[in-house]
Amino acid sequence: MTVLSSTVKPLPPLTIGEFTLPIPIIQGGMGVRVSAHRLASAVGYAGGVGGIATVALSLASKYYNKGKDYYKANIKALADELRLAREISPRGIIGTNCMVAIRDFEAMVRTSLENGAQFIISGAGLPLRLPEFAAANPKAALIPIVSSLRAAVLIAKRWHKLYKRLPDAILFEDPNTAGGHLGADRPSIFSEAFSLERVIPELAQWSRKEYGDEIPIISAGGIWDRGDIDRVLALGAKGVQMATRFICTHECDAAQAFKDAFIQAKEGDVVIIDSPAGLPGRALSSPFTRKLFRGEDVDAKCFATCLSACLCRDQESTFCIARALHQAQQGDLENGLVFTGTNATRHTRMTSVREIFEELNGCTIPPTGTPADGSIGG
Numbered sequence: 001m002t003v004l005s006s007t008v009k010p011l012p013p014l015t016i017g018e019f020t021l022p023i024p025i026i027q028g029g030m031g032v033r034v035s036a037h038r039l040a041s042a043v044g045y046a047g048g049v050g051g052i053a054t055v056a057l058s059l060a061s062k063y064y065n066k067g068k069d070y071y072k073a074n075i076k077a078l079a080d081e082l083r084l085a086r087e088i089s090p091r092g093i094i095g096t097n098c099m100v101a102i103r104d105f106e107a108m109v110r111t112s113l114e115n116g117a118q119f120i121i122s123g124a125g126l127p128l129r130l131p132e133f134a135a136a137n138p139k140a141a142l143i144p145i146v147s148s149l150r151a152a153v154l155i156a157k158r159w160h161k162l163y164k165r166l167p168d169a170i171l172f173e174d175p176n177t178a179g180g181h182l183g184a185d186r187p188s189i190f191s192e193a194f195s196l197e198r199v200i201p202e203l204a205q206w207s208r209k210e211y212g213d214e215i216p217i218i219s220a221g222g223i224w225d226r227g228d229i230d231r232v233l234a235l236g237a238k239g240v241q242m243a244t245r246f247i248c249t250h251e252c253d254a255a256q257a258f259k260d261a262f263i264q265a266k267e268g269d270v271v272i273i274d275s276p277a278g279l280p281g282r283a284l285s286s287p288f289t290r291k292l293f294r295g296e297d298v299d300a301k302c303f304a305t306c307l308s309a310c311l312c313r314d315q316e317s318t319f320c321i322a323r324a325l326h327q328a329q330q331g332d333l334e335n336g337l338v339f340t341g342t343n344a345t346r347h348t349r350m351t352s353v354r355e356i357f358e359e360l361n362g363c364t365i366p367p368t369g370t371p372a373d374g375s376i377g378g
């Protein structure tokens with residue numbers, strides 16, 4: 001391991017369930033297909049946890065046929081993504097992000113595990129039945145995303161009572177800064193009560209007191225540089241989840257136009273939209289969001305029946321989120337919705353996953369596995 005900086009010390013490894021992460025960084029799942037096999041394998045290879053977002057994964061795949069057999073297509077597309085990620089990074093840790101709010105949540109969890117996912121990270125609702133869906137794969141790490149201590153306590157108690165197991169870690173996502181759907185209603189997004197400064201110490205104290213520190217706390221939202229990581233570790237977190245930081249990497253699975261929108265973003269370009277999921281979402285200002293704010297018509301025909309409860313499908317209001325996220329991922333920013341965290345404007349150039357890990361860790365990364373296609377690196 002080559003030391004690159006005399007001032008930045010290597011980050012401490014983190015054990016979550018059966019797994020030890022050489023570097024305590026989880027890459028946050030980014031749907032639709034912003035984090036698929038390329039980004040996830042690169043992060044796993046670099047010593048973190050790579051995360052494939054499972055939502056509507058089939059939309060850009062050969063399996064998708066105008067909504068016909070959408071759920072079956074998602075299963076096939078997810079199996080492909082996991083296989084490809086594993087081919088590129090044979091020994092890296094690869095997980096999936098499965099949202100409770102999507103109709104095929106159970107199928108996405110089961111398919112992930114049947115195809116070798118080692119971590120399941122699950123939010124957008126309380127993943128109360130997650131251990132049941134994962135029962136055949138007891139070694140996989142199950143990690144709920146929460147926005148409060150209350151939610152963490154509820155999940156841990158329910159899992160213990162019904163399934164005799166605990167979450168392998170709890171991931172707190174700060175609605176003040178995180179990207180995508182936010183775990184707080186509009187008036188509470190910027191509330192101090194949901195801030196990581198408040199909730200991380202509460203969660204860390206709860207884990208220590210109730211479970212002898214057995215449940216590591218992971219902090220997500222607004223983490224960009226080593227200073228941010230050190231700050232949340234000092235508050236009691238054992239690791240971080242980062243998403244926005246990985247968007248302008250060569251390995252990120254979105255189109256170059258999607259990444260360029262971040263490099264061009266300016267102060268004031270991060271907005272809050274109302275998603276058909278009934279939650280606020282943080283996004284980059286774009287022709288699409290400007291149309292939404294002006295109250296102009298946007299494409300609102302349900303594209304994929306992806307959500308369990310959807311204002312677009314069920315009440316013909318708002319817009320089709322699967323279509324909007326898919327179009328952005330393909331580079332169509334006129335009609336596409338670009339999710340982002342508050343750090344969007346910090347992107348100034350393209351980079352690589354390796355470069356980010358080396359900057360954050362202060363030394364060359366301890367690679368886990370061989371990048372079979374030679375695609376990973378700076």
Ligand SMILES: Cc1cc2nc3c(=O)[nH]c(=O)nc-3n(C[C@H](O)[C@H](O)[C@H](O)COP(=O)(O)O)c2cc1C
Nearest residue numbers: 028029030031178179180221222242243244339341
């Ligand atoms: C483009 C984008 C898409 C996202 N999609 C999902 C998703 O599908 N499921 C999910 O649980 N979180 C999603 N998130 C949230 C991230 O996984 C992550 O927790 C959050 O953005 C962390 O904050 P950061 O972006 O400031 O690092 C998304 C975030 C972004 C930026």
